[in-house]
Amino acid sequence: MVASPTDGGLSQRLFDALIADYPDHRPGTRPVHAVGIGAVGYFVPSDVAPRFTVAEHFQMERVNVTVRFSNGSGSPVESDAAIDVRGMATKFHLPSGDSTDLVMSSLPVFFSRNPQDFLDLAKAGEPKPVKPQPRWSRLTDMLLLREPRPPADPSSPNSGTAGVIAYANCHPFARPAIIAALTQPAPTSYARATYHAIHTFKFTDPDGNVRYCRFAWEPVAGVRPETRSGLPKDYLHTELRQRLMRGPARFVLRAVVGGQGDALDNPTKGWDTTRLRVVMGELVLTQLAPDAGAAVEPLSFNPTRVVPGFDISNDKVLVARGAAYAYSCRQRGGTGC
Numbered sequence: 001m002v003a004s005p006t007d008g009g010l011s012q013r014l015f016d017a018l019i020a021d022y023p024d025h026r027p028g029t030r031p032v033h034a035v036g037i038g039a040v041g042y043f044v045p046s047d048v049a050p051r052f053t054v055a056e057h058f059q060m061e062r063v064n065v066t067v068r069f070s071n072g073s074g075s076p077v078e079s080d081a082a083i084d085v086r087g088m089a090t091k092f093h094l095p096s097g098d099s100t101d102l103v104m105s106s107l108p109v110f111f112s113r114n115p116q117d118f119l120d121l122a123k124a125g126e127p128k129p130v131k132p133q134p135r136w137s138r139l140t141d142m143l144l145l146r147e148p149r150p151p152a153d154p155s156s157p158n159s160g161t162a163g164v165i166a167y168a169n170c171h172p173f174a175r176p177a178i179i180a181a182l183t184q185p186a187p188t189s190y191a192r193a194t195y196h197a198i199h200t201f202k203f204t205d206p207d208g209n210v211r212y213c214r215f216a217w218e219p220v221a222g223v224r225p226e227t228r229s230g231l232p233k234d235y236l237h238t239e240l241r242q243r244l245m246r247g248p249a250r251f252v253l254r255a256v257v258g259g260q261g262d263a264l265d266n267p268t269k270g271w272d273t274t275r276l277r278v279v280m281g282e283l284v285l286t287q288l289a290p291d292a293g294a295a296v297e298p299l300s301f302n303p304t305r306v307v308p309g310f311d312i313s314n315d316k317v318l319v320a321r322g323a324a325y326a327y328s329c330r331q332r333g334g335t336g337c
């Protein structure tokens with residue numbers, strides 16, 4: 001069940017702001033995470049999982065899953081090798097016939113404390129003509145031992161990067177996520193990156209106790225950034241296809257249990273690194289989705305599609321995402337919105 005409060009047009013503004021950041025957006029595709037690939041498999045909850053939550057997918061039974069990996073950009077032609085955030089959206093097909101989703105990205109924290117922050121950042125990131133760097137400024141960079149700015153790319157004369165950096169300079173809370181997004185190298189494989197749900201969710205255990213948790217998928221094969229250059233534009237897709245023909249790809253679901261002083265409703269802030277970590281189960285991806293993933297592309301994944309025992313927190317960004325994803329799914333003619 002997706003949380004979809006009436007939001008006074010906020011979903012549409014969020015959607016339009018994303019479209020404005022990617023002028024080559026193709027109607028009928030997602031406004032972000034446009035390039036994706038689907039895989040299927042199952043999730044096996046760990047022995048301790050039922051002690052933390054009564055949610056259906058963490059009981060004794062194995063649960064079938066559909067996963068969509070993606071590149072963060074809304075551009076339908078972005079290369080897999082681009083410096084960008086990667087996404088992993090998982091749908092658990094529950095024994096009851098219902099489904100629930102986890103939508104994660106390779107960013108450990110987010111840019112925005114609330115939807116208005118996000119709209120401001122999206123505005124700052126609208127592509128503008130790239131000005132060539134003046135000679136005096138190149139000289140200053142050299143004298144201060146600053147990394148030289150990359151030369152302007154003649155194939156894309158417009159960029160939002162300068163606007164995003166200017167935004168980060170004025171908004172300290174957004175800096176950790178912006179630095180991560182602008183520097184994160186592509187992985188060697190979609191199955192060799194860690195993905196974070198970022199927001200806080202609420203677990204309810206069999207005795208009715210509530211715990212605040214954050215989640216991540218940790219790749220069993222280990223994290224490995226790509227260092228080679230000149231890779232084919234779709235190498236992550238080819239790699240996943242070949243990997244799954246050799247054997248399954250596995251991820252462990254890690255829950256971190258929040259404590260005193262942790263920011264429960266603010267996704268720009270990380271938590272105390274000494275918190276209790278619990279392995280909630282293992283995801284086993286066995287093959288690419290049938291029909292080259294044709295059924296997965298239209299599918300809606302929504303971070304507020306939760307079930308009893310696994311609830312959303314009061315994080316305003318998370319709540320806004322619920323309605324924005326449903327709106328976006330309808331706009332692109334998706335399924336299961």
Ligand code: HEM
Pocket residue numbers: 014015018029030031032033036068069070086087088089103104105110112115118196197198199299300301317320321324325328329332334
């Ligand atoms: C205000 C904040 C955000 C807004 C407005 C937003 C908006 C959107 C929209 C409209 C889509 C397309 C949905 C669809 O058409 O089905 C999307 C996809 C996605 N977003 Fe976000 N997003 C936000 C924050 C985040 C965060 C914090 C994460 C990571 C935890 C994230 C990860 C993803 C991923 C992985 C996808 C692709 C899902 C798929 O494969 O279907 N987003 N986002």
